[in-house]
């Protein structure tokens with residue numbers, strides 16, 4: 366029962382027992398909802414509350430990127446009339462980041478965030494069990510406790526939120542020192558002299574952009590024609606142009622065959638026989654679900670060919686009473702989506718009002734410099750004829766605030782339905798695009814028209830003025 370005296374469904378019957386396997390955003394956000402609705406909740410986690418999102422992936426990478434962002438801004442300082450001098454009054458040529466200190470901060474911040482979430486769960490009377498959970502049929506979870514022994518938890522509902530792990534290849538095994546997954550980079554204490562990033566999806570692009578901003582020589586090995594093959598092509602082009610202009614070597618249509626280390630040197634061999642040498646290699650080859658040895662088959666929880674748990678839009682699996690959320694479902698590998706899937710599962714199980722997951726409303730961001738934020742329908746869907754839209758693209762270079770801030774790259778793109786002018790999607794490329802995209806997200810979620818968006822004031826001068834201007838350009842005189 367809740368502490369604040371609210372009457373919940375459990376006041377009228379036996380308390381529902383919910384067991385959640387995995388303490389990442391899919392798991393802990395679900396736990397908070399279930400506790401709020403009066404359930405008896407246990408979270409089983411093997412590697413730290415907050416999950417990979419907090420301990421190794423999202424929070425650490427964005428903390429590293431915060432330092433990289435500042436370095437990018439400092440690189441633009443001379444244009445704004447600032448110069449740095451060293452202690453003898455000479456012009457300083459380099460501003461350097463101390464990678465050991467940066468990594469120390471990253472790890473501390475991640476650990477603090479994990480502890481904050483754990484405290485919050487405890488305040489809400491959620492029981493936390495450290496160990497590895499496994500289904501024992503659909504109505505029970507057996508836990509191999511971290512400090513020895515096992516415990517069996519009976520459950521009216523189980524939520525699986527076990528996440529995913531970095532994909533590796535037998536020909537490119539990480540050694541944790543020079544051949545690294547994204548989970549291992551924060552143990553680096555020395556600055557790599559040349560970092561080879563293999564993989565140009567979101568994770569590869571973010572690390573390549575960040576390490577370059579920190580002053581590291583970066584080579585990005587991409588198997589595709591361009592970086593970020595899954596993102597808006599115009600946005601990806603802007604990013605690739607900026608990265609190469611700033612000095613990154615981008616090898617496109619270059620598929621990695623193997624990665625080998627000899628002493629302090631790492632060699633990446635490509636499938637066409639070319640080799641790339643560096644001091645370190647970061648593998649960003651995608652993720653595999655952590656769904657092995659979870660007792661899924663015995664409990665009749667179905668998985669797809671890639672091992673991802675199959676779920677519907679209210680997070681139900683094929684087994685009655687078993688739900689799944691987050692990366693282990695492969696629906697859309699974002700912390701925000703994992704959290705929403707987890708909440709939806711609990712709202713559904715505990716009989717609260719629930720809207721099925723709607724991926725058309727998800728906003729997401731690539732934390733490169735510049736950032737790329739998207740929401741709603743994509744240019745690809747438009748080009749493939751899946752949806753009819755009118756669109757406009759407005760470069761930020763014409764925006765007064767952008768000029769003042771020395772921002773030369775980026776744009777705002779809006780999609781609206783012909784006739785009604787209802788906004789169905791947008792893309793923002795620029796500094797802090799992750800913040801700028803929010804008005805477009807609201808417009809998409811609330812089916813606002815371009816004209817409604819233009820009625821709201823924007824501050825002058827501001828980058829968001831370009832969003833309103835894009836909406837004005839899509840105005841149609843009533844016929």
Ligand SMILES: Cc1cc2nc3c(=O)[nH]c(=O)nc-3n(C[C@H](O)[C@H](O)[C@H](O)COP(=O)(O)OP(=O)(O)OC[C@H]3O[C@@H](n4cnc5c(N)ncnc54)[C@H](O)[C@@H]3O)c2cc1C
Pocket residue numbers: 386387388389390391392409410411412413414415416417418419421422423424426427496497498499526527528529547568655659690691692693697698699700701702703732
């Ligand atoms: C480098 C990187 C950066 C990212 N940045 C962002 C970002 O900026 N924004 C964003 O929205 N998303 C980001 N993501 C994606 C995001 O991290 C994931 O979508 C998110 O972690 C998924 O949450 P989850 O709860 O499904 O799993 P996880 O966060 O992986 O948590 C699962 C937890 O379950 C535990 N577990 C696994 N098996 C068991 C078991 N059998 N018993 C007990 N515990 C178990 C795991 O150890 C882990 O602690 C990023 C991903 C990467 C790789």
